[in-house]
Amino acid sequence: MTRFALWLPIFDELADPVAVANLAAEAEEVGWDGIFVWDHLRWREPVKAVADPWITLAAVAAATERVRIGPMVTPLARRRPTKLARETATLDLLSGGRLTLGVGIGSDRFGTEFSATGEHVEDKVRAAQLDESLAILTTAWSGETVQHDGEHYKVDGMRFLPRPVQENGIPIWAAGFPGNLRPLRRAAKYDGFFPVNLEHPEQLAEALAKLTELRAEAGATRPYDIAFAPEPGDDPKPYVEAGATWILTAHDPATVSVDEIRGVLRDGPPSV
Template identity: 45%
Template sequence: MTTATTTRRGLFVAPFDALADPRVVGDLAAEAEAAGWDGFFVWDHLQYGDRVSEIADPWTCCAAVAMRTERLLFGPMVTPLARRRPQVLARQASSLAVLSGGRFVLGLGLGDDWVGEFSAFGDEPDPRTRGRMLDEGLDVLRGLLSGEAVDHVGDHHVARGVRFRPAPVVPIWLAGRFGNRPPLRRAARHDGFFVIGLDGPDDLDAVTADLAEHDPAPGFEVVVDLRPDQDPRDWTGRGASWVLTRIGPFDLDLAAVRRIVAAGP
């Protein structure tokens, strides 16, 4: 398998409570860029249980990051495509790519209904059905982002004879839990795999071996996230092209977050 060879470091930020203000998120992204981080990715949730009371919209946060930085890669990590309309998402993604000069990454996944992210709003709660919606939505989304004509009538989405411009490059990373093979296979057809739930760096060997069976494209990204107290050196050189430091989700203190950001990668 050919993957990106340099391990880059980013932040994986929950815009919750003390960080539930896009202006604060924009400030943190500017501070992260100054401290030498390579990426800044925000969680996409509508609710997160009783311990989180305030949540910011990730798309507004992404616009703030785009305007406050010049070098960082950024994006939502991850957006459940099954609760989105691919045509609206395509417009948002392409606009953020243009706004940032090509630094936007679109993280997508199945999503989880453990706190009613779907069922509380009348969205599809069944993960198998959401998986089919995700696959079909990806086909429509990639077609629209390509700038080519799209003519699709499916079980979940319709796009009849449409073409979207502008069509900047928008990398798509798919998320999935370690050991769950369908998300890995899905990710291998796109630009990266954000693998969740690794027990240790040795698990990366299994991930990269499984990915190699599906022959992802050159430059394919393998992305992991760690707690701030985990040593990223244990993970670099083990097949991960991105190692993210997780900020959140609970009991966020802005001063403590700023110290992590200022410390750099």
Template identity: 60%
Template sequence: MSTLRSAVWVPLFDELAEPAAVVRLAAFAEEHGWGGFFVWDHVRWRAPVTALADPWTTLAAVAAATTTLRIGPMVSALPRRRPQVVARQSVTLDRLSSGRLVMGAGLGSDRFGEELSRFGEETDDRARAAMLDDAIAILRTAWSGEPVRHTSPWCTIDDVRFLPRPVHGTIPLWTAGFPGRRRPLERAARADGFVPVNLEHPDELAAAVARISGLRDASGTGGTPYDVAVPLPADADLAAFAAAGATWWLTDVDPHTLTLDEVRGVIRDGPFQ
């Protein structure tokens, strides 16, 4: 059975769109022994949600108010962000937090808030998949301190070094995807962690973990640290998912009804033991 760490995972919506309140929640989570504090990254969401906060600004405040929590956007839709800006933001936040940043990355979706189509972003899944892979490659090189040279239809970076480097030389990158689909699992195998989307059963997780492990073994990276972060409600059989390969539990909540008091209650009940 994997050792299961616990992270508060919340959307920055409505009551949680107030950054000062979110900072207090993060400090409260640290006091109660939680291992991480991750936030959703969105610019729009469907009704009844009306207010949203920016994740990077909020996480900077969280970093300054905490000392042990792993923090990060979980996950950020990199195809709608400029990778050179994310390179600067991520390292700044990593250094501000003394190396506690985890970078979550995914395709994004137009399904829940039309946050692609309403802003003229790319809505084709295949195109965004290519953009995501490009962005990940750019970030990896940027974090290494080596010059970034990249030309594609959506991004040009002409021989630019990104300094300073992250505290630990790089930043852990977890990719999100459906556990039964080939390409997301292949992408996850090249990353440092996997966040399965719409996971329904521990057996489904075990199959995905086995596939990722096989790919990592074949590439020669099987012996390096790897995380599997599973969004689950607090009443789920967390032990069963840990046995299937989960290393992190992310608190899955209803974004349409979530309140500060509800999050405080989840934190107060404590992390998985």
């Protein structure tokens, strides 16, 4: 079964968490399955206002009862994994077990948010930070004691309670370029893949075939999601046929508005 979600750049008019929460409640009422938000500190001009994704998602969680929520995606390299362990577990509790964590290494090219704040700009360094963070998070969500002494992070004998509502922990969807093997290997370890910069559905089918192979090698048996956001106006059906289990709406971050999102959500999820 394919599910459908709004994917919102929470900029300018959508930098108001009350407005986003109201849109989320309307979307749930007409049958959308998820509300996902971008996670950025800033974006290039003409965008001026940017909301915090976690506060916004908390407002969405409080305003809804059914839709799945989450950041899509959060660059873990600029977040402390111990703090994120607390935030994600708390948000999962608040939402009644509806949180999905989209993760990636992020990019400096759209808002220079890494270089402007003194963060690492090297992809390899941020990828290593991402992998360490995921190891810490998954152990923290289990309720077991976290003992981690890595290159980038240290956690010395801490437990993170309460645990998330979801029995197996919070689902993780890892973003990446389909032709790059390392993101595919990372995504195969977790619960889903969010491909970026796809040019045609065949790329998605190829990525899914490789993920299926990698997951079989690892003995993975849990359900797996492939989330994709076609360009506005593109037919999502070929991507569903290629294996997408979630279709997300795409919006221009420079022009997105409350009226635009309300118009999209009131049309309801597309038929495929």
